[in-house]
Amino acid sequence: MTTRPTGKLAYLSEPERVEMREYEVPEPDPGAVLTEVEQANVCGSELHIWRGHHPEVKEGVLGHEVLCRVSELGAGVETDYAGEPIAAGDLIAPAYYVTCQRCHSCQRGQFNLCQNAYENWSKPPEEPPHFHGTFATHYVVHPDQYFYKVPEGLDPSIAAGANCALSQMLYGLDEIGVEYGDTVVVQGAGGLGLNTVAIAQERGAETIVIEGIDGRIDRARAFGADHVIDFREYDTVEARAERVRELTGGVGADVGVEVAGVPDAFAEGIDLVRDGGRYLEVGNVSPGQTTEFDPGSLTRAALTIEAVVRYQPWYLKRALRFLERNAEKYPYEDLVDARFDLEDVDEALAESDSRGVTRAALRPTTPE
Ligand SMILES: [Zn+2]
Numbered sequence: 161m162t163t164r165p166t167g168k169l170a171y172l173s174e175p176e177r178v179e180m181r182e183y184e185v186p187e188p189d190p191g192a193v194l195t196e197v198e199q200a201n202v203c204g205s206e207l208h209i210w211r212g213h214h215p216e217v218k219e220g221v222l223g224h225e226v227l228c229r230v231s232e233l234g235a236g237v238e239t240d241y242a243g244e245p246i247a248a249g250d251l252i253a254p255a256y257y258v259t260c261q262r263c264h265s266c267q268r269g270q271f272n273l274c275q276n277a278y279e280n281w282s283k284p285p286e287e288p289p290h291f292h293g294t295f296a297t298h299y300v301v302h303p304d305q306y307f308y309k310v311p312e313g314l315d316p317s318i319a320a321g322a323n324c325a326l327s328q329m330l331y332g333l334d335e336i337g338v339e340y341g342d343t344v345v346v347q348g349a350g351g352l353g354l355n356t357v358a359i360a361q362e363r364g365a366e367t368i369v370i371e372g373i374d375g376r377i378d379r380a381r382a383f384g385a386d387h388v389i390d391f392r393e394y395d396t397v398e399a400r401a402e403r404v405r406e407l408t409g410g411v412g413a414d415v416g417v418e419v420a421g422v423p424d425a426f427a428e429g430i431d432l433v434r435d436g437g438r439y440l441e442v443g444n445v446s447p448g449q450t451t452e453f454d455p456g457s458l459t460r461a462a463l464t465i466e467a468v469v470r471y472q473p474w475y476l477k478r479a480l481r482f483l484e485r486n487a488e489k490y491p492y493e494d495l496v497d498a499r500f501d502l503e504d505v506d507e508a509l510a511e512s513d514s515r516g517v518t519r520a521a522l523r524p525t526t527p528e
């Protein structure tokens with residue numbers, strides 16, 4: 161038996177404590193794919209996990225946003241999940257969760273809600289196949305974990321963000337419905353908000369972004385937001401709601417999208433949307449944080465509210481297609497504004513947490 165190479169991974173043993181561990185790189189099981197990590201990004205939800213705020217993932221191998229290069233295919237794997245032939249050396253983007261096909265959610269076709277989505281992600285690193293997260297030199301794509309070949313010519317650094325924010329917002333905006341001529345108010349211009357602006361514009365909608373941090377306002381403008389409401393200037397709920405009405409012929413937006421991740425933003429959001437409008441909740445992901453809410457206003461305005469978590473896994477294919485068509489049109493290349501070696505994962509997390517950087521990328525140092 162030939163000896164296998166070893167690889168490294170970043171293991172979160174308790175909140176804000178990360179250890180680098182080294183393990184032998186396993187042969188892929190039937191149906192699985194062994195990959196090398198090209199680039200992993202530090203996402204907002206990674207920071208929730210790192211701080212210990214994620215309801216399900218408390219420890220384990222960090223990382224979910226990723227672009228990988230296939231190194232070995234497990235028995236039976238010949239194509240990606242769209243039927244494209246796949247071989248060692250190909251770049252792929254995997255969904256960051258599995259869809260077990262057997263739980264009550266999968267049985268209803270709600271694969272984004274798979275009850276076993278994080279089964280592998282939360283495993284301790286000593287348990288094979290070790291490489292459960294993407295802050296690592298290697299990553300194992302499991303059976304029942306959707307993955308897609310990355311289109312030729314798409315900048316790998318841009319493609320690394322496809323499997324999280326972009327896929328989720330493509331799914332979310334399909335669920336809530338954004339039509340030509342709609343006005344969409346977007347609360348927050350982080351990664352989710354900027355992707356919302358790009359998608360809404362591609363659908364012929366007019367966009368209004370509410371944000372209060374200079375760098376984020378600049379990026380919202382660079383992504384083509386039609387209007388920006390600076391909440392340092394419009395510093396009350398009433399002032400912001402009034403400004404939205406001014407920009408929408410006095411009626412309010414057709415669609416509201418909460419991607420600020422702040423409970424109060426949700427309560428405010430329903431005041432920004434017209435009677436009979438639609439409101440999408442995405443940003444608040446930590447249970448237990450609450451806000452005052454006026455259900456009477458909701459009823460009087462007869463709003464439709466929908467919340468989404470993750471995405472139906474085939475939206476990742478659409479996200480790659482979206483980037484293939486639009487990566488030059490929107491400044492996607494500027495979204496990652498800091499690069500770190502994998503070994504410096506602590507620094508990458510701390511700087512992302514202090515908002516010194518917007519999107520940090522981790523890259524394993526060139527393997528031997
Ligand atoms: Zn993410």
Ligand SMILES: [Zn+2]
Pocket residue numbers: 259260261262263264265266267273274275276277
């Ligand atoms: Zn399932």
